[in-house]
Amino acid sequence: MSIVSSLQASTIESLSALFNQAFTEKDFQVNQTKPEFEGDYTIVMFSLVKSLKLSPEAIGTQLGEHLVKNFPQLFSRFNIIKGFLNLTVTDNYWTALLQENYNDICYGKKPMNGKKVMVEYSSPNTNKPLHLGHLRNNFLGWSVAEILKASGYEVVKSCIVNDRGIHICKSMIAWERFANGATPQSTNTKGDHFVGAYYVRFNDEYKKEIEALIAAGSDKETAEKEAPLMKATQQMLLDWEAGKPDVITLWKKMNGWVYEGFDVTYKRIGSDFDIIYYESNTYLLGKDIVQQGLNKKVFYQKDDSSIWIDLTADGLDEKIVQRRDGTAVYITQDIGLHLQKYEQYKIDQSIYVIGNEQNYHMKVLQLICKKLGLPNADNIFHLSYGMVELTTGKMKSREGTVVDADDMVDEMIATSKQHTEELGKVKDFNAEELAALYDTIGLGAMKFYLLRVDPKKTMVFNPEESIDFHGFTGPFVQYTYARIKSILRKAGVDSSWFIVHSSTAMIHAPLTINLLKLEKDLLVTLEQYPAAIEQACNEHNPSVVANYVFNLARTFNSFYTEHSIANAESEEKKKLRLYLSVFVAHVIKSGMQLLGISVPERM
């Protein structure tokens, strides 16, 4: 039971005893006491004034006295300032917390709750390489999955690869027309970048055709429709859906190149999936469901034979679910995939990590699933995250201002190498150890940077700030961990030390020494870790963990500078601080792991 819950329970009990009525935890507020006042937690009296018809001071005095008298194991003293009852929690409470949990690597995590959640994330298109926005998506998806696991859910990580559709045909057409048989191998280019270049090429050539048509007298709309490249692309999509062999062969070849490139990137950034869906496999199921929906009159067919759903009664617009030429649109396959996910895994919840530009799309998808009566439609959750913008504005592929994921990773790792070399603390590392360290720090910095902001918010990517390894950053937290590990190594705290110190003798001899302020600050922060995970889980928000773990590291660093651990004032103090250090190290490692960031033993 957390200190806040204990506090609420004891307050309810005391209030009921004192005033002879029933209370709930909603009748009063519990806050952490502000640093300028004495105490650890504060109960706000004002909300009780009305029902009790007493002054806040009077209630506070009675309650404070009753709490200290009846819960001596929890509270040592209290003070009242205005309507705020500040309670000091006993040192025994904190030292007991320390002894019970310092060596528990599962501290903060919950037992399995029997529920299954699918987290779909990453979801790339096979016509362009991954960029900064995808990195935010991947890190979010991974981290949310870890946070759910820590909260007791069984998690299935999935990915839907957008491997078909008109946009994929664009790069295929461009390659056919302009590549002269070039391949990633022949040009020594990473496969995803290679294909991406032809997608860009398509748009360039297409634009030229439009301009030519307009110059020849067409209006813009007609020109866009009638441009030969676009016609060829549309024909190719039809051929693809008809399974025309040469189109399928080309499609497989080009997608293969992209997957080779993606594999490299995914491996580097540490993304993986339990199941990968391909749109090419799911869109047909979607089309089946569209037919059923048509029969059920959820959908209707227009004269040109395109199929629609009317959502105007729900405050939305009409939405097309199948084109007049019979091909599937984006949402068609999403409907199919929703059903497939459920039938395959019988999941309790389906989380989609998708950018907020698709809020409308996801709303429509859920509504259509509901109207079709598909199972589990109520349990679709869109984890909608904000765009990553640059200090100079939005990323625009046309203007070449897209930050490429591979470049980004390279740069972060190079920066971590440079910093590490400048500091010269790991000169005895061999090449392999160094490479691993640079990866750990560079990726750690990048992941932390993208995860420390509330997912919902549009965030600004500042290249200079992102490679800063000081302050509210991944390397700061990693550094704190490495520092603790260094102390523990020097103090001889290893697995054998734990065997000795975990003996029953230790447990029966609790630490009874008084805590200094910074020691208690650390324990108060450590106690909040389970609550931080819970909040992160409820909000699907890894930034809660990032903020928490930074705060813990900062608190430890203050403590570290102020008090010596190995040369503490007494043996008891030394023991206490070693326990504390071990506990902090465990929680930092665990919290960072929830963010997908590993921590180095040395740096």
Add this chain to the structure above:
RNA sequence: GGUCCGGUAGCUCAGUUGGAUAGAGCAUCAGCCUUCUAAGCUGAGGGUCAUUGGUUCGAAUCCAAUCCGGAUCACCA
């Protein structure tokens, strides 16, 4: 135009169901390495919480209006 999201220090962001003098990091300035890793620590300056009104003991937080920014409303995905 409709719908949705946002606006907090020079910059990037926190800020729990309304609570005490609104917090961090970066940047700026001033300090701290003969003792456990200075990727660290301590301190200072920096705020009309977009604006106006309302609700109340009490509002960055809730409500309304206005201003500004973004997303979306495609036979693109």
